[in-house]
Amino acid sequence: MTNADTDILIIGAGGAGLAAAAELAHSGRRVLVLEARDRIGGRMWTQHLPDLAAPIEYGAEFVHGRAPTTMAILRRGGRTAIESTDTHFWLHDGERATRNDFFHEVQRAMRGSGALEKQDLSFDAFLERSTALSPEARRYAKMMAEGFDACDTSRASARAIAAEWTADMMNDDAPQSRPQGGYDALLATLAGSLQSERLRLQLQTIVRSVRWSQGCVAVEGTFIGKPFQARAARAIITLPLGVLQQPPDAPGGVHFTPALDEKRSALQGLASGPVIKLMLRFSSAFWEELDGGRYRNAEFFHAPSADFRTFWTQLPVRAPLLVAWVGGPSAARLSSCDVPADIVAHALSALQSMFGKRYPVADALEGSYYHDWQQDPLARGAYSYVTVGGGAARLLLAKPLAGTLFFAGEATDTQGEAATVTGALQSGLRAAREALESF
Numbered sequence: 001m002t003n004a005d006t007d008i009l010i011i012g013a014g015g016a017g018l019a020a021a022a023e024l025a026h027s028g029r030r031v032l033v034l035e036a037r038d039r040i041g042g043r044m045w046t047q048h049l050p051d052l053a054a055p056i057e058y059g060a061e062f063v064h065g066r067a068p069t070t071m072a073i074l075r076r077g078g079r080t081a082i083e084s085t086d087t088h089f090w091l092h093d094g095e096r097a098t099r100n101d102f103f104h105e106v107q108r109a110m111r112g113s114g115a116l117e118k119q120d121l122s123f124d125a126f127l128e129r130s131t132a133l134s135p136e137a138r139r140y141a142k143m144m145a146e147g148f149d150a151c152d153t154s155r156a157s158a159r160a161i162a163a164e165w166t167a168d169m170m171n172d173d174a175p176q177s178r179p180q181g182g183y184d185a186l187l188a189t190l191a192g193s194l195q196s197e198r199l200r201l202q203l204q205t206i207v208r209s210v211r212w213s214q215g216c217v218a219v220e221g222t223f224i225g226k227p228f229q230a231r232a233a234r235a236i237i238t239l240p241l242g243v244l245q246q247p248p249d250a251p252g253g254v255h256f257t258p259a260l261d262e263k264r265s266a267l268q269g270l271a272s273g274p275v276i277k278l279m280l281r282f283s284s285a286f287w288e289e290l291d292g293g294r295y296r297n298a299e300f301f302h303a304p305s306a307d308f309r310t311f312w313t314q315l316p317v318r319a320p321l322l323v324a325w326v327g328g329p330s331a332a333r334l335s336s337c338d339v340p341a342d343i344v345a346h347a348l349s350a351l352q353s354m355f356g357k358r359y360p361v362a363d364a365l366e367g368s369y370y371h372d373w374q375q376d377p378l379a380r381g382a383y384s385y386v387t388v389g390g391g392a393a394r395l396l397l398a399k400p401l402a403g404t405l406f407f408a409g410e411a412t413d414t415q416g417e418a419a420t421v422t423g424a425l426q427s428g429l430r431a432a433r434e435a436l437e438s439f
């Protein structure tokens, strides 16, 4: 099958690809969106269980900060975001651990760091040199970088983390919320805005090669297992960072001809962070009853010394569901477990160590839900982070080539929202405008 009637190809129908497509739907250009999976959304993936009040979010779940682009789409679909309660408990062996205000201590050290102004450092090196920080604050900062930024702190850019942690999104008054009804509500609104005779979305289409020259792009791959080709004057590439970093012959790798030499240093300056997000469904929300209801309004539980260090509830929605989360090198280690049951066992053991022996958590488990984003050949990681010296990498990755290839995806966001859904959406809108202006 050949399609030569297209102006703009969009590769990938995650947040970036769908936002680009929505922006182009009524531009008068003929658009073809090619998506490898049999669903839209990419790293947004929601499942609704009939008897559970909260959705299962295998990927993105929260809206971080004010996120105007995400909020505008939700509002367009008649939805809103439900603010979470942000109550945290640090627990060990059933006892509450005291916790100082480490985050503000770390923020102050970042703001006052002359060393970072002069040169970029790994986050580990930055912590080592921050002698004013207590050892506990350093441990906390490392744990937070691994958990929140999904990074290996020996590789991650301290400058990039400092810029992120001292930005408005991390202020105490910045909201953290969830899309009402789940992220699939946002996807439904985006999909609804694609209705146009000039736009087609084709699922189950795996692009394996992109041959390009100025004003011409030819892609080859498979459509439901059969050979497929398409041609266009422009292409918006929204392949995840981890996919772009794969050798072309690796599973999921994409062969560009000519190769993307101009992107080499950008691809070296970024890394795709591993995350394990495991949803544990229990017969009841047992933690609400423990210790005379002390944890009834808990949203986050932290177990600093366990494999799984963070758990969260679905508050303000009450549901017998806990999300277990780990990012960075510990996630990479755990995701090498061959059997998902091993990962569940690790999470249950962390949970048991938090609540102590009084409640047998494993007996209350009814089900678990998990997707391995690291092994997924269409994702190769959860979200991106900047490595030491990679300060310009996002900008470089976003730069169009020959007025023909345009790049979007969370890793290309340069407005401080990379690694998030908002970053992906913004990048898609930006790439769509660039592609239109290029004609």
Ligand SMILES: Cc1cc2nc3c(=O)[nH]c(=O)nc-3n(C[C@H](O)[C@H](O)[C@H](O)COP(=O)(O)OP(=O)(O)OC[C@H]3O[C@@H](n4cnc5c(N)ncnc54)[C@H](O)[C@@H]3O)c2cc1C
Pocket (backbone or CB within 6 Å): 011, 012, 013, 014, 015, 016, 017, 034, 035, 036, 037, 040, 041, 042, 043, 044, 058, 059, 060, 061, 062, 063, 064, 205, 206, 207, 208, 238, 239, 240, 243, 252, 254, 275, 276, 277, 373, 377, 378, 379, 381, 382, 383, 408, 409, 410, 411, 418, 419, 420, 421, 422, 424
């Ligand atoms: C576990 C987890 C939790 C997260 N939590 C949050 C959160 O709470 N809040 C938040 O804001 N963000 C969160 N994120 C990050 C957020 O999900 C991503 O930043 C965002 O969804 C990325 O969108 P994208 O369009 O850049 O990439 P993707 O969504 O990955 O889209 C790329 C698309 O390209 C497709 N594709 C890949 N290869 C090919 C090919 N060869 N041919 C055709 N199509 C191809 C993929 O199938 C995919 O659909 C989380 C991510 C994960 C994994």
